[in-house]
């Protein structure tokens with residue numbers, strides 16, 4: 001089951017996501033860069049349950065993430081983001097925002113434990129030199145989840 | 160991104176130890192105040208005073224365990240920043256951020272598998288020392304892949320740890336050298352077959368992968384192909 005899905009994802013992207021020493025971007029990356037999902041340019045009217053921000057030591061670019069959490073299911077019901085990062089950061093975070101909200105939302109535990117490899121797989125890979133861009137989104141997401149847990153009487157420890 | 164200027168984040172190099180080809184451990188004490196609290200597996204962002212390198216920060220995992228007197232990082236020289244760290248003289252100074260990162264097993268993990276590629280050993284070295292000091296009942300398998308025997312950092316210290324703790328099993332792999340050294344059991348790249356041979360059933364374990372982007376991505380894929388659940392895999396790529 002997993003294998004079949006993965007095969008499909010590779011085919012869609014037209015390249016093996018793990019042979020990524022070139023500068024070629026997959027079609028999924030391009031599609032999400034030109035049509036990014038869940039961007040929030042003006043957050044003044046947005047009521048978030050948790051917010052997170054992170055900066056990249058590699059390039060200095062900054063990422064902000066806002067989440068809403070369904071109080072009953074404790075799953076992420078909405079995920080918005082904004083960045084001054086590059087095309088790879090935009091595509092990665094766009095894909096991530098879809099991953100955490102699809103199928104009735106991702107649990108907070110899974111979101112805390114989201115790995116760059118899960119995002120890379122969905123993206124159809126990124127050049128190694130752009131790996132640092134792909135971690136910005138989920139690092140800010142983790143801050144947002146921890147922020148939510150802190151505000152809701154939980155220390156945010158993973159245990 | 161620069162590290163904020165505070166009185167307390169300057170560290171002075173006290174000792175230096177050669178660990179392997181191109182790899183040194185740098186042991187620091189605080190310039191003022193105390194060493195920061197951290198969890199084994201966390202890293203600091205390091206800044207240097209050199210004119211050409213000021214303004215640059217790079218991440219280095221803390222290779223000492225909490226409770227040790229000095230705070231260590233273990234550096235493999237590659238480009239100009241790591242070379243400058245490698246060349247740092249005793250008495251020299253660095254700036255270090257607060258320890259950060261989430262790459263460590265939870266208290267509940269009992270059966271833990273570490274997959275280290277080269278210098279990706281650093282978080283595991285700290286976590287192994289810390290875990291067994293607190294809880295010798297936990298089980299840890301360390302698969303440690305290097306190119307040659309001379310590239311294996313902490314070789315003797317790991318020997319000692321595995322002699323001391325019966326629940327620590329270390330499997331050394333070399334990819335570019337054959338050796339008669341009895342400690343090395345495998346002479347190919349780490350893959351799911353090797354893992355199965357040593358672990359038997361791959362399920363109900365927590366896997367931690369650390370090394371270059373390529374190493375981490377390859378093993379992530381191997382584990383998933385072998386049926387390991389994504390929730391049981393944790394990754395840290397050194398980029």
Ligand SMILES: Cc1cc2nc3c(=O)[nH]c(=O)nc-3n(C[C@H](O)[C@H](O)[C@H](O)COP(=O)(O)OP(=O)(O)OC[C@H]3O[C@@H](n4cnc5c(N)ncnc54)[C@H](O)[C@@H]3O)c2cc1C
Nearest residue numbers: 129217218219220233234235237238239240241281397398
């Ligand atoms: C969380 C984390 C923890 C880390 N922990 C450690 C640790 O414990 N020990 C450690 O030694 N390192 C660690 N690193 C890696 C460290 O941060 C540096 O990246 C590393 O020391 C190399 O930095 P540099 O500036 O010396 O080399 P760079 O200038 O970055 O170059 C390294 C080498 O790669 C080549 N290179 C440079 N850029 C590229 C490129 N774009 N594509 C292909 N090749 C390129 C260069 O020619 C050079 O040979 C960690 C990284 C992270 C993210």
Ligand code: FES
Nearest residue numbers: 059061085086133
């Ligand atoms: S270069 Fe900064 S996010 Fe990509």
